[in-house]
Amino acid sequence: MSRMLGYVALALLGWWAWTGPIHDWRTVTAEEALQANAEQIALCVRGKAYVEGVGGGHTRDPEAACASELNLYRHEGRWYSHTSARPAEANGKG
Numbered sequence: 001m002s003r004m005l006g007y008v009a010l011a012l013l014g015w016w017a018w019t020g021p022i023h024d025w026r027t028v029t030a031e032e033a034l035q036a037n038a039e040q041i042a043l044c045v046r047g048k049a050y051v052e053g054v055g056g057g058h059t060r061d062p063e064a065a066c067a068s069e070l071n072l073y074r075h076e077g078r079w080y081s082h083t084s085a086r087p088a089e090a091n092g093k094g
Helices: 002-019 020-026 030-053 062-070
Strands: 072-076 077-080
Touching: 030 062, 030 072, 030 077, 062 072
Parallel strands: none
Antiparallel strands: 072 077
């Protein structure tokens, strides 16, 4: 009987960990995703500016090239992924 209670306690502990701290750790909020997108685009633009500065390729618009490479688009000054929900849908307006 005590062995069975041990298994039940272990299962409950695992369920709690999976739905609580582990779920929070694995879930990326929309704000965190937007921040990551902004960091990626800034890093890409900086890299393209460096390449152009050392005599590499001449990109007309490094921001547009980076957005295309990273599959991002700008909406109201923030960078969104084409694979995520549209901003209007996220706000319940769409």
